[in-house]
Amino acid sequence: MLKFFIDRVFQGIIVLLAVSFLAFLMFRFLGDPILAIAGADSTAEQRAAIRESLGLDAPLLLQYLDYLRNIVTGQFGISYRLGEPVTRVILDRAPATIELAVASMILTLVIGVGAGIYTALHPRSAVSKGILAVSLAGISMPSFFLGVLMIYFFSVQLHWLPSFGRGSLVAIGGWETGFLTGSGLLAMIMPSITLAVFQIAMVMRLVRAEMIEVLQAEFIRFARARGLNARRINLRHALGNTLVPVITVVGLQLGSTIGFAVVTETVFQWPGLGLLFTQSVEAVDVPVLAAFLMFIALVFVVINLVIDLLYYLIDPRLRVDAKKA
Amino acid sequence: MKSNTRKFLTSTLLAAGLAASPLLSGDAMAKTLRIGAQADAGTMDPQAQNIMTTITLLSMIYDSLVSRDGEMQPQPRLATSWEQVEPTRWRFVLREGVTFHDGADFTAEDVAFTIERAQQPTSQFLSMAAGLKTEIVDDYTIDIITPERDIFLPSRMISLAIMDKDWAEANGSLAPQNLGEGEESFSALNANGTGPYKLISRVPDSKTVLEATGEYWGEMAGDIDTVEFYPLSNDPTRVAALLSNEVDLLIDVPAQDVARLEAAPGIKTEMVDEYRTLFIGFDHASDTLKYGDAGGKNPFKDPKVRQAISHAIDRQAIKRTVMRGLANPTTQMLAPKNVGYVEELDTLIPYDREKAKELLAEAGYPDGFSVTFDCPNNRYINDEQVCRTLVTMLAQIGIEADLNAMPRAQYFPKLWERDTSMFLMGINSPFADGIYNLEKYTMTRNDETGDGIYNYTQSDYPELNARVEDARRTEDEAERVKKIEDLYRYLTEEQFYVGLYNQVLVYAMQENVSAPVRPDNWLEIRWVTMDE
């Protein structure tokens, strides 16, 4: 057990190192941060002075080692664009993205699971067919296009919902939340739907498929034969067995949620990590970009680790394999 | 019935939103102006970023010695008067009784400190302060010594926001932030000026809130109590925010949306001809085209090719389609109302496709040639669409231009390296005087003197240099203007640069807001008023 765990942590560290080098290398070449600092009207002399003070004229490997040494001590440098420590910039933005992701996860689970169960239990009803058609549309609709359409109808035409931002926020400790104000909740509606639509459709289809399969399984038929009531069978036995794979998939989908948050946040000017990312790309804000990728890599290494450990605990065969390996 | 339901729903939603809003707890009569802009101010440090949005926002908090009126003429602000006591010495008399927000008095020391601070390598206002020396005469009189005779010094002072020396020293902000040192800068996040507003809160990229101090030393036409500033980089989102009354004033209006905003109920627009001329530049120096194929030659060395390109461009069509009327076509590189402007040069090279083909054939390129056209995609109004249109127009006389559009973070470093064969640029003289464009954009590059520092054509014409130098040194104003006019005539005939159009600047606002637009795109908050 311990050896398995150490192995995985070690592999995780290698992953992080590789990611850090890639991130550093690529974004080092994406553009020139000098513009952000010196401005378009600067002189060549002034630019040379800044280039030197930034250490950008040092050999690449040295720059990387320098960078690595700093991040080990928790320093990601100062954002070229914002002049604030990168760690703080990222921590400031994280709540917005986390709340958006949570809101869209809630939508996904409530609507996706609900609709999935309904369509599995009533495969022939007209409502089910309608739901399936909508889900097909949802899985085929590019989220940015949906966002654009929603702003057009609900903000510009109808004036119902705010087109940008998070509304007013309430600070709880260091965390600014939009869940506790009316305008905060209103502001969350369109971005979270935009982000969730694909996931809702996917989860719904997954739940439906799993549920149909489980309903045909031996133990359900056995339960029916024993005369247990249908509701109890559906909820206790069928749903329970359906949810395990669903939760795994939803967990794994966190990555694409963050990825697509980049687009959603850009469309709705949602001040989270995704917007930070696109704005940082545009401004060639190297420290933020590098830290951002490291942050995401860390999140995923941890998720992978947890999943591996869960499987290890659930599936006894893996334990045997691990001992042999 | 339907609209009633909608109204009911809207008002319920609004009530739900507002009831919980902490903003409402303040004075209900207070006038709050919500401004939407394309980008955020990058910093609160007044010398760190020479970008109009940042300057606009900081000028609400800080004052400078000199300001501009609606016609761009210098006006007293923290200085009450100034005169050129010697050719290289200007004397400024300062306003007495002005205090910074932290209570400290404003004195000549602060002026000397600010100029010195603007000369640090991390300052983006070096070009306004380079070579200046100061001598404090007394607490409220200061001499500024220029390296040469400089008639533009008062104009240079417009963009230097005065900081309190003691405040900067106490907070370790002697220079604009050095990002490379990994240090935090107090002045990048905090502000202490003499201006009418103080910084209340700031979430970069999201929202900045300013509040009137109520103790401003000057008279102000404006009556805004609270300013909320929202960066909204996505064009449709920004326009939607104004249409749905989530902001009161847009200072970056996408050209294509102006007509719709004008037609929208409750919204009005203000326009002014901006002092910014868009033009195409070329590599004048290389023997063979660096990016492109013209049979081993560089066609742009030949004035006929540049003239041909100019004749091929239907500027009225650009104005009508891409720019939606928000452009004044020109074939020169100076905007109206600038010193040295000659109106007839705007139409010197008319749209004439046949003439263009003839000139191209005369120059030895009857079948045209190919070239890469570098273009920014987030610097000027609709820059990428303008470039796409130019590519189409050039295709029609046989020149195959490959569009290479990129964000400014990549575009400017490329130009700095003079790594381009053909490019799109915008030009404006900070002093509304044509000599500036001539010095910086047409003289041979000289990093010592600063001449030709924005001349990305790599041109080296000694005779042109001498003529500009001569105009610059001419003391008699009428004669100086004449020389500048002659130079522009010469450059336009040669099509040294191919002028395209002067931008028209638009602000859009709710009907109860009155916000005048100035040709330099600097929103002067001291003029903004709002009806109840």
Next chain:
Amino acid sequence: MSQTTIPSDSASIPVDARPPWYQGKLVRAFLRSPLTILAVIVLVLYLLAGIAPDLIAPHKVFDLSTLDFSNAFLPPAWVEGGSMRFPLGTDDQGRDLLSAIIYGLQVSLMVGVVSVLLSLVIGTVLGLLAGYFGGWLDALIMRIADIQLTFPAILVAVLVDGLARAVLGSGLHEQLAIWVIVAAIALPGWVQYARTIRGLTMVVRGHNYVLAARLMRQPTSFILRRHILPNVATPIFVLATIQIAVAIVIEATLSFIGLGVPPTEPSLGTLIRIGNNYMLSGEWWLAIFPGLALFFLVMAINLIGDFLRDVLNPQL
């Protein structure tokens, strides 16, 4: 490891390794599903347009010398001011939008299909190797897959795009932009195939006929090709169909945020990005029609993918 032990039921005959579509089941199911027939018709139309835009598009919109600025911003034909010459209206250059969409389709389809093929090949090879050999090779490949999964597709594309711009220089990058996008989308895509194939291979590896083949000392490459690949082909085929839709959406998304295909060779995503600027100014058709074209294309592919999955029922 345990695969050297022959299970006790080794006497059973090898299972049918033929994919189910040989069995006529597919055709029968297809004929019973009108929606799928419709989707196939739509997709065929799309493919025709995408393969031969020169024949189908009413205007040669990328011959710049044919454009006329006096036609700029014409609305669709049925709207007042529209013209039958330009059924879906024109853009700021006076370019026929319908033709632009047809040419855009070509780019979108090309990027979608080629990137899926590329990731399919990489994923299949790596998945087979990992699943069949196991051990350190498996660990290595799956760890690389983990690294890959760490970056959502959009982030990978940003990275690839940025690196390509730096390495190629902006001029060359412009020419190769489409291939850069293909690589950017294919790179994260292979993981899905590799994981699926690895899992299936591990199962099939234990089947008796594979064990028999190994005992008969048939070469590994032969076993992989002949016995294992056919058994994992069906789920991969279905997965690939669905992935084409995903790839097309990713390309559109990248192009929408300005990272993808340059405006000189606009894909549907690029058209939507450009059109989006005109959403509020009255020229709604510039974003809506490319958006709808994209939506129906993706929907048709998804419908067909669903059908294949339902009929072939692979374990995905």
